[in-house]
Amino acid sequence: MGRYIIRRVLWVALVMLIVTFFAFLIFYVMPTADAATIFAGRQPTPETIAEVRKQFGLDKEWYEQYGKFVSDIVTGDEYGWPGFNMSYATRAPIRETIFDRVGVTFQLAVGAAVLWLAIGIPIGIVSAIRKGKMPDRIGMGFALFGVSAPVFWLGIMSLFIFWHKLQWTPGTGYVPFGEDPGEWFGHMILPWGVLSMLYAAVYARMVRSNLLETMGEDYIRTARAKGLKESRVIGKHGLRASLTPVVTMIGLDFGVLLGGAVVTESVFNMNGLGSFLINSVRVGDLPSVTAVIVFAAFFVTFLNLIVDIVYAYLDPRVRYA
Amino acid sequence: MSKKRYLRFMALFVVLALTAAACGGSESDDEPSGSSQNEDEGGVQAGGVYRVGVLESFNYTNGFDPTGEYLGSAFSMYGNLLLRTLVGYRHVAGDAGNEVIPDLAELPEISGDGLTYTFTIKDGVMFGPPLSRQITSDDALYAFERIGTESLVAQYGFYYDVIEGMEEFKSGKADTISGISTPDDKTIEITLTKPAGDFLQRVAMPAAAPVPREVGECFKKAGEYGRYLVSSGPYMTEGSDEQDASSCDTLKPLSGFEVDSLHAFVRNPDYDPATDTTEARENFPDRFEFIINKNQKDIFDKVEAGEYEDELSSPLPQVLKKYSTTPELEDRLKINSGDRTWYVSMNLTQPPFDDVHVRMAANLVMDKEGLQRAWGGPLRGEIATHVVPDVMLNGELDDYDPYPSENFAGDVDAAKEHMKLSKYDTDKDGLCDAPECKGVLHYTRNVSPWTDMLPVEEASFEKIGIELQTRELADFYTPFQDVSKAVPIGSGAGWGKDYADASTFMVLFDSRSLLPTGNINYSLIGLTPEVAADLDVVEALTAGGTLEGIPSVDADIDACTEAAEGERNTCWAELDKKLMEEIVPWIPYLDATNVHIISPNVTQWDYDQSAGYTAYAHVAVDADAQ
Numbered sequence: 001m002g003r004y005i006i007r008r009v010l011w012v013a014l015v016m017l018i019v020t021f022f023a024f025l026i027f028y029v030m031p032t033a034d035a036a037t038i039f040a041g042r043q044p045t046p047e048t049i050a051e052v053r054k055q056f057g058l059d060k061e062w063y064e065q066y067g068k069f070v071s072d073i074v075t076g077d078e079y080g081w082p083g084f085n086m087s088y089a090t091r092a093p094i095r096e097t098i099f100d101r102v103g104v105t106f107q108l109a110v111g112a113a114v115l116w117l118a119i120g121i122p123i124g125i126v127s128a129i130r131k132g133k134m135p136d137r138i139g140m141g142f143a144l145f146g147v148s149a150p151v152f153w154l155g156i157m158s159l160f161i162f163w164h165k166l167q168w169t170p171g172t173g174y175v176p177f178g179e180d181p182g183e184w185f186g187h188m189i190l191p192w193g194v195l196s197m198l199y200a201a202v203y204a205r206m207v208r209s210n211l212l213e214t215m216g217e218d219y220i221r222t223a224r225a226k227g228l229k230e231s232r233v234i235g236k237h238g239l240r241a242s243l244t245p246v247v248t249m250i251g252l253d254f255g256v257l258l259g260g261a262v263v264t265e266s267v268f269n270m271n272g273l274g275s276f277l278i279n280s281v282r283v284g285d286l287p288s289v290t291a292v293i294v295f296a297a298f299f300v301t302f303l304n305l306i307v308d309i310v311y312a313y314l315d316p317r318v319r320y321a
Numbered sequence: 322m323s324k325k326r327y328l329r330f331m332a333l334f335v336v337l338a339l340t341a342a343a344c345g346g347s348e349s350d351d352e353p354s355g356s357s358q359n360e361d362e363g364g365v366q367a368g369g370v371y372r373v374g375v376l377e378s379f380n381y382t383n384g385f386d387p388t389g390e391y392l393g394s395a396f397s398m399y400g401n402l403l404l405r406t407l408v409g410y411r412h413v414a415g416d417a418g419n420e421v422i423p424d425l426a427e428l429p430e431i432s433g434d435g436l437t438y439t440f441t442i443k444d445g446v447m448f449g450p451p452l453s454r455q456i457t458s459d460d461a462l463y464a465f466e467r468i469g470t471e472s473l474v475a476q477y478g479f480y481y482d483v484i485e486g487m488e489e490f491k492s493g494k495a496d497t498i499s500g501i502s503t504p505d506d507k508t509i510e511i512t513l514t515k516p517a518g519d520f521l522q523r524v525a526m527p528a529a530a531p532v533p534r535e536v537g538e539c540f541k542k543a544g545e546y547g548r549y550l551v552s553s554g555p556y557m558t559e560g561s562d563e564q565d566a567s568s569c570d571t572l573k574p575l576s577g578f579e580v581d582s583l584h585a586f587v588r589n590p591d592y593d594p595a596t597d598t599t600e601a602r603e604n605f606p607d608r609f610e611f612i613i614n615k616n617q618k619d620i621f622d623k624v625e626a627g628e629y630e631d632e633l634s635s636p637l638p639q640v641l642k643k644y645s646t647t648p649e650l651e652d653r654l655k656i657n658s659g660d661r662t663w664y665v666s667m668n669l670t671q672p673p674f675d676d677v678h679v680r681m682a683a684n685l686v687m688d689k690e691g692l693q694r695a696w697g698g699p700l701r702g703e704i705a706t707h708v709v710p711d712v713m714l715n716g717e718l719d720d721y722d723p724y725p726s727e728n729f730a731g732d733v734d735a736a737k738e739h740m741k742l743s744k745y746d747t748d749k750d751g752l753c754d755a756p757e758c759k760g761v762l763h764y765t766r767n768v769s770p771w772t773d774m775l776p777v778e779e780a781s782f783e784k785i786g787i788e789l790q791t792r793e794l795a796d797f798y799t800p801f802q803d804v805s806k807a808v809p810i811g812s813g814a815g816w817g818k819d820y821a822d823a824s825t826f827m828v829l830f831d832s833r834s835l836l837p838t839g840n841i842n843y844s845l846i847g848l849t850p851e852v853a854a855d856l857d858v859v860e861a862l863t864a865g866g867t868l869e870g871i872p873s874v875d876a877d878i879d880a881c882t883e884a885a886e887g888e889r890n891t892c893w894a895e896l897d898k899k900l901m902e903e904i905v906p907w908i909p910y911l912d913a914t915n916v917h918i919i920s921p922n923v924t925q926w927d928y929d930q931s932a933g934y935t936a937y938a939h940v941a942v943d944a945d946a947q
Contacts, residue, residue: 037839038799041382041391041476043828044839047491048478051471055542090580091384091544097581156618164622171628172619266615271582275615279378279581284796 001312008308012301019297020073023290024066034058038284039088056088073294084291089283094291097276102295104174105272108191108264109257113250115196116203121246123200124207129234131212139204146201154194155267162190172269191268195261199253203246210242217241244314251307252300259296365925369944371606371937374620375613376634379584383476384544387527388467391476393817394633396527397934401602402556402586402609404530407440407461407509408521410931411601412938414657416715418930419821421521422601425456425531425553426509428521435516435885438524442507445596448533449552449589451564456553458503460531465501465511466490467537468528474543477819480523485512517882518889522820525931539569548574555597555604555938556586584611605925605941621918630920630942631935638697638769644918645700657928658712659915661817662705662826663696665778665908666843671809671866672757673787678743679753680905682785684724686736691777692910693729696770700916704729705909708897709823712930717894723901733784740785752786757865760790764801766813767793778812802840805861814843815913817933823893827878830900844906847873872904922946 036053037044044052053059057068069085077083079093087094127139163171169190175183214220215238223233262274269275273292280288375394383389387399401412409424411417422428426440446456468475469490481487485500500512513520523529533551540546549572550558559577566572577585586609594604612629614620621640623629636644644654667674667683674680689704696702703711706722726732737751745755763778765771772793779789789810797813800806819825828834832847837856850868853859862868874896881892900906915933919926922942929936 034838037802039382040474040839041389043477043479043834043841044836045479046836047471048474048476049836049839051474052543055472055474087580089378090381091386091542092548092574092580100579101581159619159622171623171626172614172616267619269614269616269619271613276581279615282377283380 004312005309008305012305015301016294016297017070020070020290020294021066023293023297024069027286027290028065029062035088035284035286069290084294085287087280087285087288089280089285089288094288097288098273098291098295101271101273101276102258104270105258105261105265105274107177107188108195108261108270108272109254111188111192112195112199112257112261113254115192116199117250119196120200120203121207121243123204125211125234125239127204127208128211128215136208139208143201143204146197147205149197151194151198151263152267154197155190155264158190158194159267172267174270187268191261191264191270194267195257195264203249206249207242207246210245211238214238214242247310248307251303255300255303256296258299258303259292365605365941366944367605367607367941369606369922369942369947370608370610371631371940371942372610372612372629373631373633373935374623374629375611376617376620376632377615378581378613379611381544381547383474383547384580385547385550385578385584386473386540386544387530387532387550388464388470388546389474389476389543390527390547393933397929397932397937398584398586398611399527399530399554400525400932401554401929401936401938403550403552403554403558404527405446405553405597406525406527406530407442408525409601410525410929412927412929412931412936414928414930414936416712416930418928418936419713421525422598424525424597424601425461435518436513438511438513438520440509440511440524442509443596444507445593446553447591447593449557449591450562451566452533452536452551453591454533455506456531457506458509459506460533461509461529462498462501462503463534463537464529464532465498467532469498472541472543475528477526477528480526480819481529483513483515483517483520485514515883516885518884518886519820519822519824519882522822526820536566536572539572548578548580550575552589552592555589555592555594555602556609557589559585559587559608562590582613585609602938603925603941604938607944609937624918624920627920627922627946630923630940632918633934636916636918640918641697641700641916653919653921653923655917655919655926655928656700656914657917658710658930659702659817659913659933660710660713660821660930661815661913661915661933662708662710662909663702663815663911663913664705664708665810665812665910666814667906667908668807668809668866669844669846669871669904669906670848670862670868671807673743673745673753673755673761674809675867676743676745677903677905678739679745679787681724682736682739682743682753683782683787684901684905684908685726685739686731686733686785687781687908687910688731688777689729689910691730691781692774695773695777696911700914701770702911702913705912707901708907708909709826709893710818710912713818713821713823713826714894714897715890717890718897721898723898731781731784736785746786754786758786759788761787761809763789763791764797764808764811764813765791765793766797767795771797771813774812799838801843802836803838804835804840804845804856804858805837807861807864807866811843816841821931822889823897824878824882827874827881827893827896830874830904830906831878832873832875844904845871846904846906847871847875849873874900874904 036049036056036058040049040052057065072083072085077085079095084094123139127136130136162169170183170186173187175187177184220233220237223237259273262278265272265274266278277292380392381395382391385395387404400409405425407426408421411422425446426442429438429440431438442456442458448454448456467473468478468481469487484498486495486498489495490498502510536549536551537546558575560575588607617634617637620632620634624632644650667680669675693704707718711719740746740751740753741749745753745758747754765775775791782789801808801811816826816829829841830846835842835848835852837858848871853862853868877896881889881896884892917935924943925941927936927939
């Protein structure tokens with residue numbers, strides 16, 4: 001088990017190195033636009049552009065820039081660890097901004113994940129055990145709606161109904177929990193609901209199909225033949241097997257969300273990583289874009305690592321594969 | 322809980338709530354520091370919070386460090402709230418808002434030759450916390466030294482090159498700026514190398530606002546000082562009073578400036594209203610909050626709901642329509658001159674626009690009324706007929722239109738007459754028929770209103786035989802400002818003033834501002850083969866175009882810059898006419914307005930003509946309604 005974990009950790013490190021390389025390549029080497037020109041004002045002199053280029057470190061060879069980029073992440077920079085340097089746009093340390101924002105994204109992702117599991121799994125189970133009947137049709141109707149409805153539309157509609165018309169919720173924005181727990185919940189409930197809708201639909205469909213497949217297995221027939229109650233057959237034998245892939249999916253989906261729920265954060269005006277990424281792309285703030293990409297990649301690979309380790313623990317065959 | 326107990330609980334709750342409200346009311350009656358001059362004038366009361374929804378990001382260009390910051394909205398925050406300059410503005414709409422008035426100093430004495438300006442700083446003008454000390458002439462000198470410090474990237478530092486010794490200081494050849502002296506704590510003398518009629522307006526720009534040396538010198542890189550800014554105005558960044566300025570190491574970023582979410586200002590306790598005038602600043606609200614909101618629709622919903630008082634965004638068409646057609650909302654729609662011209666730019670080196678007759682025909686044929694409609698109609702601006710917005714020329718060219726047509730819809734016959742004089746009309750039928758007239762590369766933006774303008778432009782050009790090959794770009798400026806791209810025509814460009822002097826538009830035609838990338842002289846006026854060689858663009862431009870016979874207006878610009886105050890406007894107006902009639906680099910089509918939508922909580926609002934944004938110095942809110 002120890003060797004397996006070490007092997008997986010080394011893989012994560014390699015993947016992260018590859019991600020940093022391509023992120024750097026795409027944003028620093030390939031663009032034809034000179035970032036120094038963009039950030040030197042609207043009537044820049046050649047001297048001004050040269051000074052900005054120097055301060056951004058763009059006057060060095062690309063491989064030197066890349067080396068510094070990676071070493072700053074690993075060993076830290078003048079602003080602390082991990083080092084993402086300074087934002088071109090805000091002239092503030094990116095590390096500070098990311099740490100401020102990741103908390104918001106984390107709260108959004110955790111709340112949404114709880115909701116989508118609480119909604120998606122029961123719907124999937126009910127749809128599977130009542131296959132072809134009214135609950136199945138309603139459940140799969142919900143799933144179809146959830147999968148089809150764009151998040152931005154759901155967001156705008158929910159704001160229109162629950163804030164603008166009914167005034168049940170306080171509208172957009174984010175209020176820290178420590179400041180006012182009631183306001184925090186009021187501002188989070190709609191983003192959670194909207195974000196969870198898509199995932200709940202996907203999970204409902206996945207649980208339904210997995211459970212249906214499992215219920216056709218020989219060992220389920222054996223369990224029934226032994227005279228076990230149907231609830232025990234489903235609960236102990238059917239669900240246990242059919243929910244295993246859900247663990248993998250949660251790990252992946254949660255990791256992706258921690259990289260920023262771009263649309264939800266934008267619609268609900270939440271200062272998370274997703275909205276930071278969008279804005280950084282819009283203004284050409286390359287260090288911020290690459291920092292968010294690296295940060296998001298870290299979450300995805302780290303949560304994959306956790307999932308792999310959990311799997312290896314549950315199923316020893318995986319360790320020897 | 323029984324019904325009876327529930328009712329008792331509710332009654333107790335109501336009593337407590339009313340008591341709390343009453344206590345809160347008495348607190349708000351306390352007079353805030355620095356607001357004594359303003360209490361209850363004409364029904365407008367001090368107090369409350371003025372909240373402004375800011376779309377996407379603050380977009381500061383230099384981290385809010387006034388030495389390099391070049392964003393209009395930042396200029397308005399500095400001038401109205403945070404920074405006082407030696408001379409400043411009234412922060413009101415119209416011509417009065419563009420007039421320079423005393424601020425930290427009285428208006429200067431100017432020597433007979435127009436070269437030396439002597440300012441005397443007023444008694445009692447103070448920096449706010451954490452310094453809380455008198456502003457001196459050395460602080461004013463230090464602001465100019467920062468402008469001349471290359472590592473701080475003063476983005477409009479070129480305005481101050483006219484000061485004697487500035488260039489030597491910039492290049493490191495001198496330790497001091499020889500043209501600036503401070504004989505005592507109150508006096509600062511500035512000597513210029515040549516007369517500049519707009520020098521006072523340059524002194525009124527935020528980069529020239531005094532900076533305390535003891536704090537400013539802690540920051541060596543561009544943009545860093547913005548998070549530590551020491552106020553000299555009626556407000557300060559929240560958290561300034563918690564700052565420890567005993568050494569550079571103890572300074573911390575101000576808590577009220579969260580670079581990607583909130584910029585909050587509170588009253589500066591060291592601001593003495595007696596050193597200022599209510600004509601310039603009234604300072605009603607207790608607090609200002611600039612709040613980033615990525616959702617444009619949400620910003621306007623919040624303004625309507627009274628959750629924001631104002632916005633730094635661009636009203637959506639449906640919002641504009643609602644406010645302009647609903648009588649009870651009309652008062653909350655504020656439209657003012659933006660001192661900004663939108664134009665189609667033609668490249669004088671590239672065919673078919675290397676022929677002045679084609680450029681004239683293009684001006685005559687363009688359906689400007691159609692372009693205005695694409696922008697949303699007259700609310701978004703008046704049709705432009707020349708380069709500099711009318712309000713900046715004090716009426717010199719109000720009725721001037723060298724390419725008139727009925728209802729601005731374009732005059733096809735007149736355009737064809739000009740086209741006949743062009744070398745690109747080989748059969749002289751008024752249509753551009755040479756191969757260069759087909760597939761003419763045209764850059765524009767990929768968002769409205771430019772996408773809505775496109776059919777109008779293409780239809781207009783077709784009437785004189787020019788077929789455009791359009792590229793709609795998300796990032797219009799970067800490739801269009803790259804001279805080596807040799808783009809013949811572009812429609813995404815607009816230009817606004819830095820201050821109310823036409824010189825800030827004429828820089829667009831100055832050959833000395835030409836750059837290989839980041840170039841703003843899109844038409845390449847004044848480009849010579851020698852300059853093109855310096856810029857390394859000869860091959861790119863001559864592949865399909867020419868470098869011969871491109872006119873220059875550098876001498877005209879110099880003459881107007883040095884012209885005396887009373888003659889400047891006429892000089893710039895004559896140059897504007899020369900550009901429109903002889904050189905014809907643009908098809909100007911819109912003198913844009915600035916549109917603001919305000920909430921029902923706002924009880925007083927004005928427009929700051931000098932900055933082109935809300936006059937925060939004069940706004941007031943109904944604090945009880947918030």
